[in-house]
Amino acid sequence: MLNVYDILETIRMIQDECLDIRTITMGISLLDCIDSDIDRACEKVYEKITSKARNLVAVGEKIEKEYGIPIIHKRISVTPIAIVSAACKEKNPVKFALTLQRAADTCGVNFIGGYSALVQKGFSAGDIELIRSIPEALACTENICSSVNIGSTKAGINMDAVKLMGEIVKESAEKTADKQCIGPAKLVVFCNAPEDNPFMAGAFHGTGEPDCVINVGVSGPGVVRAAVQKNPDAKINEIAEIIKKTAFKITRMGQLVGSRASEMLGVPFGIVDLSLAPTPAVGDSVAYILEEMGLEKCGTHGTTACLAMLNDAVKKGGVMASSTVGGLSGAFIPVSEDAGMIDAVRDGALALEKLEAMTSVCSVGLDMIVVPGDVSASTISAIIADEAAIGMVNSKTTAVRLIPAIGKKEGDMLEFGGLLGSGPVMKISSKSSEKFISRGGRIPAPMQSLKN
Amino acid sequence: MRAVITVIGKDNVGILAKVSSICSDCNANVIEVTQSVLQDMFAMIMLVDISNMNEDFSVLGDKLSELGKKLGLSIHTMHEDIFNSMHRI
Numbered sequence: 009m010l011n012v013y014d015i016l017e018t019i020r021m022i023q024d025e026c027l028d029i030r031t032i033t034m035g036i037s038l039l040d041c042i043d044s045d046i047d048r049a050c051e052k053v054y055e056k057i058t059s060k061a062r063n064l065v066a067v068g069e070k071i072e073k074e075y076g077i078p079i080i081h082k083r084i085s086v087t088p089i090a091i092v093s094a095a096c097k098e099k100n101p102v103k104f105a106l107t108l109q110r111a112a113d114t115c116g117v118n119f120i121g122g123y124s125a126l127v128q129k130g131f132s133a134g135d136i137e138l139i140r141s142i143p144e145a146l147a148c149t150e151n152i153c154s155s156v157n158i159g160s161t162k163a164g165i166n167m168d169a170v171k172l173m174g175e176i177v178k179e180s181a182e183k184t185a186d187k188q189c190i191g192p193a194k195l196v197v198f199c200n201a202p203e204d205n206p207f208m209a210g211a212f213h214g215t216g217e218p219d220c221v222i223n224v225g226v227s228g229p230g231v232v233r234a235a236v237q238k239n240p241d242a243k244i245n246e247i248a249e250i251i252k253k254t255a256f257k258i259t260r261m262g263q264l265v266g267s268r269a270s271e272m273l274g275v276p277f278g279i280v281d282l283s284l285a286p287t288p289a290v291g292d293s294v295a296y297i298l299e300e301m302g303l304e305k306c307g308t309h310g311t312t313a314c315l316a317m318l319n320d321a322v323k324k325g326g327v328m329a330s331s332t333v334g335g336l337s338g339a340f341i342p343v344s345e346d347a348g349m350i351d352a353v354r355d356g357a358l359a360l361e362k363l364e365a366m367t368s369v370c371s372v373g374l375d376m377i378v379v380p381g382d383v384s385a386s387t388i389s390a391i392i393a394d395e396a397a398i399g400m401v402n403s404k405t406t407a408v409r410l411i412p413a414i415g416k417k418e419g420d421m422l423e424f425g426g427l428l429g430s431g432p433v434m435k436i437s438s439k440s441s442e443k444f445i446s447r448g449g450r451i452p453a454p455m456q457s458l459k460n
Numbered sequence: 461m462r463a464v465i466t467v468i469g470k471d472n473v474g475i476l477a478k479v480s481s482i483c484s485d486c487n488a489n490v491i492e493v494t495q496s497v498l499q500d501m502f503a504m505i506m507l508v509d510i511s512n513m514n515e516d517f518s519v520l521g522d523k524l525s526e527l528g529k530k531l532g533l534s535i536h537t538m539h540e541d542i543f544n545s546m547h548r549i
Contacts, residue, residue: 010464010540012494014547015505019466019536073518076538257546264545 022077026230026292027258029265030285031081032068033121033206035213035221035278036060038087046096050107053092057084057111057120060220060275065116067272071265079265080227080427084115085211086122094134101138105145105152112151121211123154126201129163129450139172143180146191153209159199159396161403165451170396173197174389174445178412181381185414188424193376197392197408199399204279205335210372210407221278222270223335226262227285228254230292232322236300247301248321255282255325263330281335282326283371284318286346288429294318294339295348295358306348307358315339316369336405338371344411344424344431345376353432360391360434368398373406378422378431381414388412390441393451401454461511462491462540465524469533471502478531482523483508486515502533507540 021027041052061084068082086092086108093101101123108120123145125135142154156173159165180191196210203214206223213221235254236247262280270277286294295306298314319338327333341363343349352358360377367373373395379388392408399406413422416433423430467479480490488508495504510517521537528535 010505010507010543011547012505015464015466015543016503018538018543018546019468023534023536070518073521074539075542076521076536077542260545261542264541 021228021231025228025234026287026289027228027261028078028080029224029262030227031083031206031225032064032079032265032269033083033085033211033223033225034061034064034275035085035204035217035223037213037217037219038092039215042092042095044095044097046093046098046100046103049092049096050103053104054107054111057086057108058114061115061117063273067269070272071268075265077261077265081119082117083206083208083211084112084117084120085206085213086120087213087215088122088124088126090125090134090138091215093138094132099137101134101141102145102148105149108152109149117151119151119153119208121153121155121208122213123152124156124212126157127166127169128157128160129166131169139176142176142195143183143191146180146194147183153194153211155196155198155201155210155212157198157201158392159400159451161200161400162453162457164453165199165393165396165400167393167450168448170389170393171386171445171448173392174385174387177388177410178383178385181412181414188422189411189414190424192411193409193424193428195409198405199396199407200403200405202335202405206281207283207285207336209409217278218276220275222266222273222275223278223281224262224266224269225281225283225285225335226258227283228258229284229286229294229297231258232284233291233293233297233300236297244301244317248317251318251321252325255322256329259326259329279332279334280326280330282322282330282333282337283335284322284339286340286342287427288345288347290347293346293348294341295346295352299348305355305357306352307362311362312365312369315366319370336371340372340375341366341370342376342409344378344429345427350430350432353434360436364394364398367395367406368402371405373399374408374410376409376411376428376431378411378413378433379436380417380433381412383412383436384440384442386440386442386445387436389445391436393445397451400451401456403456461509463488463508463510463517464538464540464543465506465508466536467502467504467528467533469502469531471497471500472531475502475531475533476504478527479504479506479524479535482520482527486513486520486523488513488520
């Protein structure tokens with residue numbers, strides 16, 4: 009017989025502590041849709057996505073009812089469009105973005121990720137056209153996410169791409185200035201991008217993946233915080249144990265939902281992404297976990313150490329709970345989506361420099377950070393280069409999702425609404441990095457890449 | 461296949477009867493009931509067999525949460541797998 013305490017614990021986690029499955033993401037390969045005629049290629053893309061993901065939303069809702077656990081997002085990731093569009097004679101990748109939007113509307117998913125290019129070592133056919141079309145594609149669609157991988161431990165950092173991405177981020181914000189600069193909120197610049205990540209905006213379906221696959225992203229900062237809160241006097245190693253146990257339980261839920269979804273959809277189950285993904289909802293914050301550990305405010309001295317421990321404990325607990333772990337797997341620290349982070353920035357406790365340090369010990373990187381609208385493209389590029397360097401040297405994924413708030417200055421707020429939350433405009437250095445960025449070229453792969 | 465129904469809220473006459481009558485309507489067989497009343501607070505956990513139901517499982521869940529709303533109780537209907545996978549290795 010089931011234990012009464014266990015049953016009530018599960019219900020409390022879901023009802024009071026915001027436990028949910030953050031996303032079920034179906035990865036779909038579009039390699040068989042490649043065609044020299046762009047319109048025919050788009051039609052094939054639409055057909056393939058809508059036939060594979062026809063039941064995705066309905067199945068997700070059925071599982072929600074069956075297990076009584078909310079599944080917040082049902083999403084799709086596809087093969088990087090730069091690969092699919094490379095063979096097209098007509099160089100107009102925006103047509104693919106519009107096709108993806110049409111497919112998203114038909115399937116009822118809230119995001120399709122994969123308007124992407126992988127250029128860590130250099131640009132191949134189709135890459136430049138796709139990257140240049142990103143601002144337009146993000147402005148004329150609502151549910152399409154874009155990502156560009158500009159570096160990796162194996163390849164080094166493509167500084168020409170870094171320079172270009174600074175301009176693209178800025179242009180994307182300008183093009184959507186009338187819509188709270190939402191464009192760059194859907195654009196991630198990666199180093200070491202994972203090919204099976206279910207989380208947006210950086211999700212795409214790598215070329216080494218199966219034709220169609222189900223990946224699941226779990227969440228639960230609220231549950232971890234509540235568990236830490238119950239042990240106010242525990243030593244830090246005891247806290248790590250508590251977090252491990254909690255992460256185990258959360259991940260088991262992801263594993264169960266993922267295998268059930270894969271069974272119902274007749275699609276192989278890929279990975280569970282063990283991430284603590286915050287939402288703007290009260291109590292669903294990673295910053296509050298760190299504060300619960302004993303920091304007056306997230307961002308003060310000690311934050312990096314607490315985050316390192318949290319990130320490690322989440323992975324240790326989650327690894328055994330799932331048959332295959334992948335994606336980003338770690339704690340996310342998106343500023344605008346985390347009530348505690350927003351508080352800390354407004355309070356002056358959390359600065360960009362500290363966030364950068366934090367990204368060296370947790371998953372992802374400088375995520376959902378609003379910067380003044382008059383920032384120069386080369387400064388954005390330099391921020392991207394710094395973050396990519398952390399990822400390259402530490403053999404980990406790092407990403408940058410900066411939003412230049414057009415017409416706003418330091419201290420103002422930019423409101424996105426919904427899960428993207430709202431972000432305070434943060435201070436950036438006023439000194440120029442122009443000369444460094446204008447050099448272009450490539451940062452060679454570090455010693456860490458020579459593992460053979 | 462079994463499901464767990466939990467009812468938590470202010471004690472009232474006939475909660476058990478109303479919940480079991482909905483189970484019976486859907487042909488879900490009640491296997492075990494644990495309930496306690498602590499200072500007016502009612503907590504019941506009911507294990508039901510759902511293999512021979514004449515309705516979809518989601519219908520049972522919808523009917524029970526509707527009852528919960530009417531009586532001011534929080535009623536959750538969940539497949540037992542979620543508890544097994546979360547708390548057992």
